[in-house]
Amino acid sequence: MLPVLPQVYSKNIMPNPITSFTPNRYIPFITPNDAIHPQASVIGDVIIGADVNIAPFASIRGDEGTPIYIGQGSNVQDGVVIHGLKNGRVKKDGQDYSVYIGKDVSLAHQSQIHGPAKVGDNVFVGMQSFVYKSEIGNNVVIEPTAKVIGVKVADNRYVPAGEIIKTQEQADKLPVITPEYSNKDMNHEVVEVNKELAYSYPANYYMTNLA
Amino acid sequence: MLPVLPQVYSKNIMPNPITSFTPNRYIPFITPNDAIHPQASVIGDVIIGADVNIAPFASIRGDEGTPIYIGQGSNVQDGVVIHGLKNGRVKKDGQDYSVYIGKDVSLAHQSQIHGPAKVGDNVFVGMQSFVYKSEIGNNVVIEPTAKVIGVKVADNRYVPAGEIIKTQEQADKLPVITPEYSNKDMNHEVVEVNKELAYSYPANYYMTNLA
Amino acid sequence: MLPVLPQVYSKNIMPNPITSFTPNRYIPFITPNDAIHPQASVIGDVIIGADVNIAPFASIRGDEGTPIYIGQGSNVQDGVVIHGLKNGRVKKDGQDYSVYIGKDVSLAHQSQIHGPAKVGDNVFVGMQSFVYKSEIGNNVVIEPTAKVIGVKVADNRYVPAGEIIKTQEQADKLPVITPEYSNKDMNHEVVEVNKELAYSYPANYYMTNLA
Numbered sequence: 001m002l003p004v005l006p007q008v009y010s011k012n013i014m015p016n017p018i019t020s021f022t023p024n025r026y027i028p029f030i031t032p033n034d035a036i037h038p039q040a041s042v043i044g045d046v047i048i049g050a051d052v053n054i055a056p057f058a059s060i061r062g063d064e065g066t067p068i069y070i071g072q073g074s075n076v077q078d079g080v081v082i083h084g085l086k087n088g089r090v091k092k093d094g095q096d097y098s099v100y101i102g103k104d105v106s107l108a109h110q111s112q113i114h115g116p117a118k119v120g121d122n123v124f125v126g127m128q129s130f131v132y133k134s135e136i137g138n139n140v141v142i143e144p145t146a147k148v149i150g151v152k153v154a155d156n157r158y159v160p161a162g163e164i165i166k167t168q169e170q171a172d173k174l175p176v177i178t179p180e181y182s183n184k185d186m187n188h189e190v191v192e193v194n195k196e197l198a199y200s201y202p203a204n205y206y207m208t209n210l211a
Numbered sequence: 212m213l214p215v216l217p218q219v220y221s222k223n224i225m226p227n228p229i230t231s232f233t234p235n236r237y238i239p240f241i242t243p244n245d246a247i248h249p250q251a252s253v254i255g256d257v258i259i260g261a262d263v264n265i266a267p268f269a270s271i272r273g274d275e276g277t278p279i280y281i282g283q284g285s286n287v288q289d290g291v292v293i294h295g296l297k298n299g300r301v302k303k304d305g306q307d308y309s310v311y312i313g314k315d316v317s318l319a320h321q322s323q324i325h326g327p328a329k330v331g332d333n334v335f336v337g338m339q340s341f342v343y344k345s346e347i348g349n350n351v352v353i354e355p356t357a358k359v360i361g362v363k364v365a366d367n368r369y370v371p372a373g374e375i376i377k378t379q380e381q382a383d384k385l386p387v388i389t390p391e392y393s394n395k396d397m398n399h400e401v402v403e404v405n406k407e408l409a410y411s412y413p414a415n416y417y418m419t420n421l422a
Numbered sequence: 423m424l425p426v427l428p429q430v431y432s433k434n435i436m437p438n439p440i441t442s443f444t445p446n447r448y449i450p451f452i453t454p455n456d457a458i459h460p461q462a463s464v465i466g467d468v469i470i471g472a473d474v475n476i477a478p479f480a481s482i483r484g485d486e487g488t489p490i491y492i493g494q495g496s497n498v499q500d501g502v503v504i505h506g507l508k509n510g511r512v513k514k515d516g517q518d519y520s521v522y523i524g525k526d527v528s529l530a531h532q533s534q535i536h537g538p539a540k541v542g543d544n545v546f547v548g549m550q551s552f553v554y555k556s557e558i559g560n561n562v563v564i565e566p567t568a569k570v571i572g573v574k575v576a577d578n579r580y581v582p583a584g585e586i587i588k589t590q591e592q593a594d595k596l597p598v599i600t601p602e603y604s605n606k607d608m609n610h611e612v613v614e615v616n617k618e619l620a621y622s623y624p625a626n627y628y629m630t631n632l633a
Contacts, residue, residue, distance in 0.1 A: 011460045017622035021615065038222045039252050041461050041478035041500075056252035056270045057290070059478045059500040059531075064615055078252075078270040078292045079321075079479070081500045081531040081549075086615055109270075109292040110323055110501075112532055112549055127292075127323055128341055128358075130550055130567055144325075145341055145358045145375065147550075147567045149583055161360055162375035164567065164584035193232065193275055193297055200228035249433045250463050267463035267481045268501070289463075289481040289503045290532075320481075320503040321534055338503075338534055339552055339569075356552055356569045356586065372571055373586035404443065404486055404508055411439035 012036070016044025016063035021086045026062065035201035040076075049103070052076065053198035059083070065098030065115045074105040075194035082107075084115025090135065092118065106190040108144070120155065124187035129159075141177065141187065223247070227255025227274035232297045237273065246412035251287075260314070263287065264409035270294070276309030276326045285316040286405035293318075295326025301346060303329065317401040319355070331366065335398035340370075352388065352398065434458070438466025438485035443508045448484065457623035462498075471525070474498065475620035481505070487520030487537045496527040497616035504529075506537025512557060514540065528612040530566070542577065546609035551581075563599065563609065 013036065015025045026045035033050040036042060040054045044062035049072035054060070058080045062068045065084020069092075070076065084098030092100045099113055102121035107113065111125045114132040119125070123136055126144035134148045137155035142148060146159040151171035153159070158177050165171050175181075224247065226236045237256035244261040247253060251265045255273035260283035265271070269291045273279045276295020280303075281287065295309030303311045309326035312318070316330055319338040324330060329346040336342060337355035345359045348366035353359060357370040362382035364370070369388050376382050386392075435458065437447045448467035455472040458464060462476045466484035471494035476482070480502045484490045487506020491514075492498065506520030514522045520537035523529075527541055530549040535541060540557040547553060548566035556570045559577035564570060568581040573593035575581070580599050587593050597603075 017619065019615075019618045019622045021618075037252070039250070039461070041459070043478075055272065056254075057268045057479045057501070061477065061500060063619060078272060078294065079268070079290055079501055079532075083500065083531060086611070109294060109325065110290075110321065110532065114531065114549055127325055127343065128339070128550070132549065132566060144343060144360065147584055149566065161377055162358055166583055189297070193230075196230045196232075197228065197274060200230045248463070250461070266483065267465075268479045289483060289505065290479070290501055320505060320536065321501075321532065338536055338554065339550070355554060355571060372588055373569055400508070404441075407441045407443075408439065408485060411441045 012038055012040055013042045014044075016066075019063070022063060022066055026066070028060075028062070033198065035198040037201070046070070049073070051195050051198050053194040053201070055080075055109075062098075065089075067097055068099045068115070069097050070101045071103035071105065071121070073103050073191060073195055074101055074107070075191065075198075076107050077109045077111070077194075079110040080107045081112045081114070084117075088116035088133070090116050090118040102138070104187070104191045106187050106194065108190070122187060122191075124190065126161070139177065141181075223249055223251055224253045225255075227277075230274070233274060233277055237277070239271075239273070244409065246409040248412070257281070260284070262406050262409050264405040264412070266291075266320075273309075276300075278308055279310045279326070280308050281312045282314035282316065282332070284314050284402060284406055285312055285318070286402065286409075287318050288320045288322070288405075290321040291318045292323045292325070295328070299327035299344070301327050301329040313349070315398070315402045317398050317405065319401070333398060333402075335401065337372070350388065352392075434460055434462055435464045436466075438488075441485070444485060444488055448488070450482075450484070455620065457620040459623075468492070471496070473617050473620050475616040475623070477502075477531075484520075487511075489519055490521040490537070491519050492523045493525035493527065493543070495525050495613060495617055496523055496529070497613065497620075498529050499531045499533070499616075501532040502529045503534045503536070506539070510538035510555070512538050512540040524560070526609070526613045528609050528616065530612070544609060544613075546612065548583070561599065563603075 028042040028046040031050045034052045036054045037056045039056040040058045042060045045066035046062040046068045051073045054076045055078040058076045060082045089096040098115035101119045105123045108127040111129045118135040120138035124141045128145045129142045130147040133150045135152045141158040143161035147164045157174040239253040239257040242261045245263045247265045248267045250267040251269045253271045256277035257273040257279045259281045262284045265287045266289040269287045271293045300307040312330045313332035316334045322336045322340045325343040331349035335352045339356045340353045341358040344361045346363045352369040354372035358375045368385040450464040450468040453472045456474045458476045459478045461478040462480045464482045467488035468484040468490045470492045473495045475497045477500040480498045482504045511518040523541045524543035527545045533547045533551045536554040542560035546563045550567045551564045552569040555572045557574045563580040565583035569586045579596040
């Protein structure tokens, strides 16, 4: 998707290796307004929008299912994994992606998005949650430790903490977010905090190669 | 809480950035008797007691909810995350903390403590377990893969493996640790092993900046 | 198990410290055909067969329960933890191990094998799954987010996603993998992809010490 450019890279941001399933070498596309911790890892065919904060030990590995897209203003917290299977893609605006994540999405600590998977805008994926072979609508809250496997979740739903959603029937019965739903605005605050962190961590500190 | 001192820091131990919610820059407080793996991460307003072993890929991130306190003789195992929300604090001896963890606490591999949260002394938090918006008493065992959200757990209780405790009613019914409870002494052994690891890993090896 | 050899080591591959429970210093045994990401960690008494791919933030820590063995062609994905308790061993061909993992085993992202534990050949351990104090037969699939604690799982069984298996009675009732079982061949593909990744990532890139 992106041309191979000559570029210095470091231990934590590197191109994918050339393989039968990823026959071109891609360098992650990152903007100067992203903050990528020197102990995070971004590999290969990954496109990251502006204002994204990526915390320690997050791994975004675009070496098998590709590309991986993360929209503007999203955040990828500590220990999160984003990866995709060799086979299977999701569609967005006519393009194929292994993992597509929209704008202003929070991926909380130790959560995982495994492709093929698509996540809409303004979604909160809770701590230790899991999304796999699924499509998540806009304005969804996946509460902490919930798991979503092989289903489509409509806009404005939430998945209660700890639930395991494995059938479309379960997904269709998920509760709708109401004004009373106490966590309704949670994602907004997490997104704002992380945008401020993205601005405040040293600019391009992934290039400084601190020992 | 701690003064800003001139200090060399490295990729894995760094100050928080200045933000609207953390307007001062803090350097983690660490004793010479702690062992912090060069691939662990400690950021910002974090106070760590003596004899603490921090394993690879543990992230203790004091840049949002602050401060984070870890008591003497505790251990933070591989891939553990400790972080806190901007809002919400727990009290200990009249002081406010985002996360307070007592003495001789084991945070086993891939577990997470997310503030506001308080953990008493001599507590075992099992592998892949999760504690959030909760207060855990002394001498508690949270067995592996159990989740504790939004409740208070009294002293000397245990949470059976895999259970998800989301209401105070569930928490109040948790079983009491009896002499017959086979894992009763498990935390003691894990704490002793990890104290010995803290003494035995190279002193200050977080400062050696091994390539 | 391995002699102490003079060897340069780096931040991500280091010997264990000498302790009362591991009184000798071991350097991990790694072949030139393994790919170990510079942001993975391998410590101490660990023996790794050929063609093994070890992804970012995987921690294989042979400093307490030892040794840890990983068979040829297996893969250890992002954020996986392998560790063992001081006490308890499994047997394989008359030898004692804290953790024994066979050939062509996939340990998917954020899963954990905690010893004493034994995993047979051609096993798929799903994302966020957990195996502890257990013995897993050959050709088993542990689906994502399933947990297996304190049991023996016979050959050719699968553990449905999200299930928590804590008693031998549960384990004995696990379904047998049939030709209809759709994920039957999943591990084969994951193993082949990861072997190709092991060949394709820079040879010995764990020695290059990229900044």
